[in-house]
Amino acid sequence: MLSQQDNRLVFHYDAEELWIEPWGENALRVRATKQRSMPTEGWALDVPPISPKAKITVDETEATITNGKINATISKRGKLIVYNSKGEKLLEEYARNRLDVRDPKCSAIEVEAREFKPIPGGDYHLTMRFESVDVNEKIFGMGQYQQPHLDLKGHDLELAHRNSQASVPFALSSLGYGFLWNNPGIGRAVLGKNTMSFEAYSTSILDYWVCAGDSPAEIVEAYSGVTGTVPMMPEYGLGFWQCKLRYQTQEELLEVAREYKRRELPIDLIVIDFFHWELQGDWKFDPTYWPDPDAMIAELKSLNIELMVSIWPTVDKRADNYPEMLENGYLIRVDRGMRTVMEFQGNTVHFDSTNPGARKYVWEKAKTNYFDKGIKVFWLDEAEPEYTAYDFDNYRYHAGSNLAIGNIYPVEYARTFYEGQTAAGQENVVNLLRCAWAGSQKFGALVWSGDIASSWGSFRNQLTAGLQMGIAGIPWWTTDIGGFHGGDPNDEAFRELFVRWFQWGTFCPVMRLHGDREPHKPQHGTTGGATCTSGADNEVWSYGPEIEMICKKYMLLREEMREYTRGLMREAHEMGTPVIRTCFYEYPEDPKCWEVDDQYMYGDKYLCAPVLKAGCVSRAVYFPNGKKWKLLDGVYVYEGGQTQNIDCPLDTMPVFIRQDE
Numbered sequence: 001m002l003s004q005q006d007n008r009l010v011f012h013y014d015a016e017e018l019w020i021e022p023w024g025e026n027a028l029r030v031r032a033t034k035q036r037s038m039p040t041e042g043w044a045l046d047v048p049p050i051s052p053k054a055k056i057t058v059d060e061t062e063a064t065i066t067n068g069k070i071n072a073t074i075s076k077r078g079k080l081i082v083y084n085s086k087g088e089k090l091l092e093e094y095a096r097n098r099l100d101v102r103d104p105k106c107s108a109i110e111v112e113a114r115e116f117k118p119i120p121g122g123d124y125h126l127t128m129r130f131e132s133v134d135v136n137e138k139i140f141g142m143g144q145y146q147q148p149h150l151d152l153k154g155h156d157l158e159l160a161h162r163n164s165q166a167s168v169p170f171a172l173s174s175l176g177y178g179f180l181w182n183n184p185g186i187g188r189a190v191l192g193k194n195t196m197s198f199e200a201y202s203t204s205i206l207d208y209w210v211c212a213g214d215s216p217a218e219i220v221e222a223y224s225g226v227t228g229t230v231p232m233m234p235e236y237g238l239g240f241w242q243c244k245l246r247y248q249t250q251e252e253l254l255e256v257a258r259e260y261k262r263r264e265l266p267i268d269l270i271v272i273d274f275f276h277w278e279l280q281g282d283w284k285f286d287p288t289y290w291p292d293p294d295a296m297i298a299e300l301k302s303l304n305i306e307l308m309v310s311i312w313p314t315v316d317k318r319a320d321n322y323p324e325m326l327e328n329g330y331l332i333r334v335d336r337g338m339r340t341v342m343e344f345q346g347n348t349v350h351f352d353s354t355n356p357g358a359r360k361y362v363w364e365k366a367k368t369n370y371f372d373k374g375i376k377v378f379w380l381d382e383a384e385p386e387y388t389a390y391d392f393d394n395y396r397y398h399a400g401s402n403l404a405i406g407n408i409y410p411v412e413y414a415r416t417f418y419e420g421q422t423a424a425g426q427e428n429v430v431n432l433l434r435c436a437w438a439g440s441q442k443f444g445a446l447v448w449s450g451d452i453a454s455s456w457g458s459f460r461n462q463l464t465a466g467l468q469m470g471i472a473g474i475p476w477w478t479t480d481i482g483g484f485h486g487g488d489p490n491d492e493a494f495r496e497l498f499v500r501w502f503q504w505g506t507f508c509p510v511m512r513l514h515g516d517r518e519p520h521k522p523q524h525g526t527t528g529g530a531t532c533t534s535g536a537d538n539e540v541w542s543y544g545p546e547i548e549m550i551c552k553k554y555m556l557l558r559e560e561m562r563e564y565t566r567g568l569m570r571e572a573h574e575m576g577t578p579v580i581r582t583c584f585y586e587y588p589e590d591p592k593c594w595e596v597d598d599q600y601m602y603g604d605k606y607l608c609a610p611v612l613k614a615g616c617v618s619r620a621v622y623f624p625n626g627k628k629w630k631l632l633d634g635v636y637v638y639e640g641g642q643t644q645n646i647d648c649p650l651d652t653m654p655v656f657i658r659q660d661e
Contacts, residue, residue: 002063002076004056009065011078016114018078018206022051022067024226027211029182030072030080034116034124039205043182044227044438070177070212075100079113082177084212090177091210094129094195114206123202126183130196137175138594139191140582141471143168143436144449148460150467150582150597152191159187159199161435164450168438168472169198170223174584174594178219180209180227184437216471216585217577223473224576228442230476231428233569234376236306237446237476238562239268240555243308243514244538245484246273248524249289250296256539257305265540265552266559270300271308271514274381275529280348281315281322283362284369286528297374308377308432309370311362314341314348321365325351330358345532359416366417371429378417379432414443436474441576446476446510454483454494454515459501460598460612466508467600470578471585478510482538488518489542496614496650498543499550503653504610506554507602509568509579513538550651568603579603587624590641596622606632609646609654621646621654629656 001012008021015034023029029045031038042048055066064073069085077099082091093113098106116124139152144166149155152171159167159181169181169189181189185200198208209226213219242260247253253272260267278286285293300307315322315331317340325331331349333339340347352358366378414436417429428444436447449465452458462479469477482498489495505511517536524530536542540551558565571577578585581601583593599609599621607629609621623629625641632655638644646654 002058002074004058004063007051007054007056009054009056009058009063009072009074011063011074013078016078016116018074018080018114020065020072020074020080022054022065023209024049024051024211024222026068026070026213027209027222027226028065028067028070028072028082029209030206032114032206033204035204041205043184043207044180045182045207045209046439047226047228049226068212069214070210075103079103082210082212084176088175089133090173090175090212091179092131092133094131094197116206119202121202123204126187126200126203126206128181128198128206128208132193132196134175135193137173139174140172141168141170141468142189143170143472143474144447144465144469146452146458146461146465148457148464148597150464152468154193155191157189157191159185159189161437162450163434164452166435166437166447166469166474168436168440168469168474170438170472172216172219172471176212176214176219178211178213178223180223180438182207182209182438215588216582220471220473220585221575221577224441227439227473229574229576230441230569230572231444232573233476233566234428234430235566236268236377237430237510238565238569239511240266240558241269241271241308241510241512242267242539243271243273243512245514245516245535246275246532247271248521248530248534250291250293254296254299257300257303259539259541260305261303263541263548263552266555267305269306269308269377271379272310273379274310274312275345275532276309278528279316279319280312280346281319281325281351283311283321283365288528289525289530293373301374306377307375308379309375310379310381311366311370312381313350313353315351316346316348318346322349325358325361328357328361330355330361345529353416363416377430377432380414380417381434414440414445418443430476432478436469438473441474441476444476445474446478447474448477448512448514449479451484452480453485454487454497456497456612456614458483459497459504463504463598463600463610463612466580467578467582470509470580471582473576475572475576475578476509477580478508478512479505480514481505481512482515484515486518487515489536489538489544493614495543495547499547499650500611500653502540502551503554504608506558506653507580507606507608507610507655511555511558513540517542553651564603564605571603583607583622583624587626590625592622592641593624605658607656607658609648609656611648611653617649618645618647619654620644621656623656628659628661630659631656 003010011018018032020030057064062075071083074080080093095113096107096109096111113129115127171179181198183200185203187199187201190197211222332352342348414431431444432446434450436445466477481501487494517538521534523533541548568579586601587593622643623638623640627640629638
């Protein structure tokens with residue numbers, strides 16, 4: 001049965017009810033369920049936008065709904081097809097059955113487009129299937145996966161969070177549509193050449209959002225309009241950030257800060273990483289090694305350096321806060337066995353970030369011990385999230401489950417600190433997170449790409465990861481310059497990788513140096529966090545005078561671009577525009593720009609071609625058609641629409657400035 005209910009088109013057959021309604025300009029939200037009533041969760045679409053009045057027609061054989069540039073038809077037996085305003089097919093459900101024998105794709109193999117497979121407990125294993133309407137379609141976005149391919153057509157993606165993997169299931173298609181899988185459950189996306197499917201392993205509802213647009217920018221901005229945009233990046237987010245695993249004492253950290261100033265190296269922020277506490281769940285400095293945080297922060301302020309601290313979600317059973325949090329139900333539970341989620345540096349349990357009371361409790365601790373002292377930046381470390389999973393629909397946690405891997409901590413952690421700030425009417429906290437989901441950006445989520453290898457292959461993967469995250473609506477993104485795992489500053493081979501990564505980091509949304517360098521330093525104490533040892537030095541001078549001078553060149557360049565970077569952050573705040581952009585994002589009319597995947601745009605002005613291979617002294621660069629391009633540290637101007645080999649000695653990454661005539 002097809003019907004119109006106010007501004008909504010409704011299909012009902014047997015136990016299934018399906019809604020199609022306008023959701024912002026040129027967009028539709030599609031929901032379906034086999035429960036008695038439609039679930040009301042908004043997830044990433046938690047704030048209904050002001051939507052135009054849709055044009056809806058219903059007759060005996062089909063119904064249509066039109067909202068601006070997008071149109072959907074649904075047959076009387078429930079098959080859905082989406083078109084743009086030109087009548088071009090964007091999405092078509094993949095159904096192979098005989099419910100409608102007039103369908104040219106009628107088949108006896110009995111495959112449903114919207115398959116709700118019952119599972120114990122009352123929910124469903126949901127599969128949504130679409131035709132692949134064009135074998136030449138290209139798909140981008142979907143978040144952060146550790147692989148080098150920009151075009152995701154043909155890829156099989158796990159919808160789950162892991163350390164260095166962030167599932168943000170928004171896809172941008174070269175056919176001119178954007179698609180959000182608005183179901184925050186663990187699952188799978190297969191973007192095949194024959195069919196495209198999305199799965200949720202446990203859910204009560206099918207929920208997705210689709211929009212049509214004439215350019216990638218129009219589509220991404222429409223998506224950001226319904227899921228939210230980042231706050232305005234504070235000034236300290238525009239320059240260089242210094243970090244390592246880990247500064248062990250207050251004096252060590254201050255001496256590093258002083259040395260940056262002595263060497264006249266520009267720096268905006270320095271980080272105190274994990275185990276600056278006595279026990280996990282203390283959320284305060286260990287007084288043995290950090291005896292006077294107020295004086296430390298005051299000195300850093302006098303040097304014009306902001307301080308970031310790492311906040312972990314784990315609570316040691318020996319911590320002073322553990323009994324109170326246990327009593328109040330602020331800790332996660334397990335279905336069976338002992339309530340121990342991690343055994344790293346103690347037996348610990350995560351706090352329940354889905355509990356508003358737990359969020360308030362942790363915020364108050366962090367506010368008292370960090371924020372009120374002048375710290376406005378938090379590193380919200382998920383502490384190996386692959387060991388804990390959250391079932392969104394059944395509201396239960398799984399410890400050590402291989403069948404339910406993922407979590408929602410990144411969104412909820414960000415909300416913990418964001419809510420605490422806005423409630424006080426003060427500046428938003430910047431939250432450095434290992435993972436994110438659709439909508440995380442509006443809580444000030446700055447995502448970093450996790451504990452990645454210090455290798456050329458890993459470096460290559462991060463370029464793709466950052467570009468895909470921007471398309472997926474997460475414009476605040478960064479990476480560990482040099483990689484996290486390993487890397488010896490005295491090793492010439494690693495120094496080359498480090499320099500190339502540092503050059504590229506200059507043209508990332510946030511320029512942040514971090515890593516667990518080798519060899520590790522000896523344990524400096526016997527109590528508290530001292531039992532977690534520190535990696536080797538990781539300051540720019542740790543790599544020798546030649547490397548330091550190259551780093552200084554690029555740090556000064558980042559400073560020169562401060563006003564420009566501020567403008568990019570304003571665009572991200574106002575429209576959701578990525579800070580780093582694929583070439584096709586800026587030049588969609590140039591077919592070659594849809595092919596290149598090893599260069600990108602920093603905003604609309606700088607064409608960046610990072611050096612991604614060892615021993616490389618020249619590389620090919622494609623210049624987008626319709627513009628002229630001047631070498632950043634040279635005088636030569638290149639015509640658009642051509643590929644040229646460009647010299648790139650160790651001290652230079654090819655960067656070009658768009659010439660406006």
